[in-house]
Amino acid sequence: MKPSLASRVVLATLAWAAALIMVFPILWMLVTAFKTEGQAIAIPPLLIFTPKLRSFFDATQNAGYLLFALNSVIVSVGATVLAIAIAFPAAYALAFFPGKRTEFTLMWMLSTKMLPAVGVLMPIYLFLKNVHLLDTRLGLVAIDTLMNLPIVVWMLYSFFKDIPHEILEAARVDGVGPRQQMIHLLLPLAGPGVASTALLSVILAWNEAFWSINVTASHAGTLAAYIARFSAPEGLFWAKLSAASVLAVAPILVFGSLTQRRLVRGLTFGAVK
Amino acid sequence: MAKLLLEKVEKRYEGFHAIKGVDLSIDDREFVVFVGPSGCGKTTLLRMIAGLEEISGGDFSIDGVRANDIPPDKRGLAMVFQTYALYPHMTVAENMGFALKMAKVPKAEIERKVAHAAEMLQLDKVLARRPKALSGGQRQRVAIGRAIVRNPKGFLFDEPLSNLDAALRVQMRTELVKLNKQLETTMIYVTHDQVEAMTMADRIVVLNGGIVEQVGSPLELYHNPANLFVAGFIGSPKMNLLQGVVSARDDAGADVKLDDGGSIRVAAANIAAAPGLRVTLGIRPEHTALAADGEIGGTADFVEHLGNETLVYVRRPGEAQMIVKADDLAGVRMGDPVRMKPQPARAVLFGPDGKALLRREFHLR
Ligand SMILES: Nc1ncnc2c1ncn2[C@@H]1O[C@H](COP(=O)(O)OP(=O)(O)OP(=O)(O)O)[C@@H](O)[C@H]1O
Numbered sequence: 152m153k154p155s156l157a158s159r160v161v162l163a164t165l166a167w168a169a170a171l172i173m174v175f176p177i178l179w180m181l182v183t184a185f186k187t188e189g190q191a192i193a194i195p196p197l198l199i200f201t202p203k204l205r206s207f208f209d210a211t212q213n214a215g216y217l218l219f220a221l222n223s224v225i226v227s228v229g230a231t232v233l234a235i236a237i238a239f240p241a242a243y244a245l246a247f248f249p250g251k252r253t254e255f256t257l258m259w260m261l262s263t264k265m266l267p268a269v270g271v272l273m274p275i276y277l278f279l280k281n282v283h284l285l286d287t288r289l290g291l292v293a294i295d296t297l298m299n300l301p302i303v304v305w306m307l308y309s310f311f312k313d314i315p316h317e318i319l320e321a322a323r324v325d326g327v328g329p330r331q332q333m334i335h336l337l338l339p340l341a342g343p344g345v346a347s348t349a350l351l352s353v354i355l356a357w358n359e360a361f362w363s364i365n366v367t368a369s370h371a372g373t374l375a376a377y378i379a380r381f382s383a384p385e386g387l388f389w390a391k392l393s394a395a396s397v398l399a400v401a402p403i404l405v406f407g408s409l410t411q412r413r414l415v416r417g418l419t420f421g422a423v424k
Numbered sequence: 425m426a427k428l429l430l431e432k433v434e435k436r437y438e439g440f441h442a443i444k445g446v447d448l449s450i451d452d453r454e455f456v457v458f459v460g461p462s463g464c465g466k467t468t469l470l471r472m473i474a475g476l477e478e479i480s481g482g483d484f485s486i487d488g489v490r491a492n493d494i495p496p497d498k499r500g501l502a503m504v505f506q507t508y509a510l511y512p513h514m515t516v517a518e519n520m521g522f523a524l525k526m527a528k529v530p531k532a533e534i535e536r537k538v539a540h541a542a543e544m545l546q547l548d549k550v551l552a553r554r555p556k557a558l559s560g561g562q563r564q565r566v567a568i569g570r571a572i573v574r575n576p577k578g579f580l581f582d583e584p585l586s587n588l589d590a591a592l593r594v595q596m597r598t599e600l601v602k603l604n605k606q607l608e609t610t611m612i613y614v615t616h617d618q619v620e621a622m623t624m625a626d627r628i629v630v631l632n633g634g635i636v637e638q639v640g641s642p643l644e645l646y647h648n649p650a651n652l653f654v655a656g657f658i659g660s661p662k663m664n665l666l667q668g669v670v671s672a673r674d675d676a677g678a679d680v681k682l683d684d685g686g687s688i689r690v691a692a693a694n695i696a697a698a699p700g701l702r703v704t705l706g707i708r709p710e711h712t713a714l715a716a717d718g719e720i721g722g723t724a725d726f727v728e729h730l731g732n733e734t735l736v737y738v739r740r741p742g743e744a745q746m747i748v749k750a751d752d753l754a755g756v757r758m759g760d761p762v763r764m765k766p767q768p769a770r771a772v773l774f775g776p777d778g779k780a781l782l783r784r785e786f787h788l789r
């Protein structure tokens with residue numbers, strides 16, 4: 152039976168309302184970015200105004216937006232490349248040579264994600280300090296790599312699981328070594344899966360704020376740290392903060408929407424096949 | 425050269441004893457078929473020989489060298505999987521040449537070997553295609569081609585024909601046997617289809633529940649099944665098994681009194697049975713005739729006209745159904761009373777433990 156018109160209208164209204172509530176802060180941020188500081192704090196809020204790019208200038212002028220953006224790109228891509236490079240052989244071993252402890256290993260890796268990051272802030276901070284990696288891209292790359300590693304291993308593992316064992320076994324009997332199997336068989340066969348894993352890793356690293364704010368400053372800070380700077384002690388500058396936030400999330404939003412189809416397909420690959 | 429020797433080979437999975445001490449010797453150039461019901465351990469045994477599965481106990485050697493711990497690629501064997509396991513992103517030519525390319529064999533030599541194998545397997549027209557664009561039979565042949573180009577000492581096949589239609593299966597059977605003679609290599613072939621085993625093998629290994637029930641030539645297994653399992657497994661339609669007691673014994677054979685009356689003569693020189701022993705008498709449908717003076721009676725339950733022969737399924741009250749392969753023009757109809765007469769020189773006997781009590785010498789004329 153088709154739902155009645157009334158119930159469809161109610162459902163649609165509810166869905167739209169929920170969606171609006173969820174995107175409202177983002178929309179409001181976008182709107183505020185085009186206001187002056189005075190307009191931004193006006194009560195009642197202004198809905199009709201002449202958009203100005205002033206805040207964007209202010210936000211980028213002294214704050215060195217480009218350096219932070221560059222850091223974001225380097226750190227997220229670097230951490231992703233590194234994480235995949237480490238996780239790929241790990242997932243290969245877990246998926247194709249399972250042993251008694253395989254399941255435990257997987258669970259253990261995931262369990263590290265259950266620990267709140269702040270719990271290890273002190274030791275990691277001190278460690279970075281002692282190896283002189285505080286406020287360096289390398290230090291942040293290392294942290295982001297390790298943060299994402301469990302998820303990357305898990306994703307690759309589940310993609311590898313979908314590849315028939317016999318294909319690699321045939322290669323093995325034919326004298327094709329593990330490295331060659333990974334490069335010539337696994338990589339092309341799990342290509343879409345590896346791509347969506349990489350995409351997710353880039354997005355996670357890009358949005359990572361906690362470590363970026365805590366272990367970097369003016370040299371290696373990413374866009375997350377850049378936004379945080381605008382909540383300065385001298386008070387909040389809403390328009391500038393909004394403009395900075397828009398500049399910080401815009402690249403990854405564009406990137407995400409461009410790759411969305413691939414990402415969704417990759418994430419549901421194993422489930423719907 | 426590939427002479428394979430298995431001694432007390434065992435496979436224990438966690439909580440499951442899959443292979444329980446297999447002794448087997450396979451000669452160079454032999455075509456050996458592993459046959460048995462589903463789950464009996466055929467694939468496991470083959471994978472242990474290939475090196476893909478660890479051997480939990482016993483010894484396995486290739487050409488006299490212990491091979492338990494030799495990695496699969498160093499055993500000189502090639503395996504063809506039931507699923508073919510072709511590389512889906514490579515063309516037929518690339519599939520066949522992949523292992524050589526990885527081994528840094530010069531390009532010209534790879535091309536030569538691939539072309540040679542392709543010609544032998546009639547794949548020359550499809551070398552540029554991906555596996556997706558091939559028929560089942562062609563995929564099958566690519567998988568074989570991939571094995572051939574490596575010039576292995578031996579081939580291992582795991583139910584390679586089970587995905588093909590009946591006609592192609594029959595054709596591929598003969599082609600594989602020809603290949604065995606042509607390449608002069610050892611081949612081990614796994615199947616659960618006893619017809620395939622009978623038609624292809626030099627020697628058949630009948631597996632059941634992780635043990636070897638019998639090893640022998642197709643005719644040996646057909647004429648002298650070592651036990652009731654082999655008797656029931658080899659041959660189609662199945663051998664008839666009748667219960668009875670040995671009533672008399674002389675130098676030329678024995679008489680068996682069946683439980684449902686009727687006495688049947690078993691003609692064989694060395695029968696290990698004394699009068700009074702409970703036995704199972706085995707007689708194949710093709711060695712049983714419909715005859716008015718037959719010792720066994722029953723009712724034709726079902727008549728199957730196959731053209732070249734007619735199978736009559738006979739119901740006997742309180743006893744197992746029997747099958748008789750009758751003349752195509754026998755004219756028996758469903759519901760007719762029939763009498764059956766086994767050939768004394770073809771009947772076999774099994775003791776209470778299910779083991780054969782006689783062994784016939786058979787001579788090919
Ligand atoms: N990894 C494993 N762990 C536990 N038991 C296993 C494992 N692999 C196989 N087995 C068991 O070992 C037995 C033999 O399996 P195998 O695959 O060798 O059978 P098969 O004779 O090839 O059967 P089929 O004709 O169905 O292919 C089966 O009972 C199976 O359940």
Ligand SMILES: [Mg+2]
Pocket residue numbers: 466467468
């Ligand atoms: Mg099997």
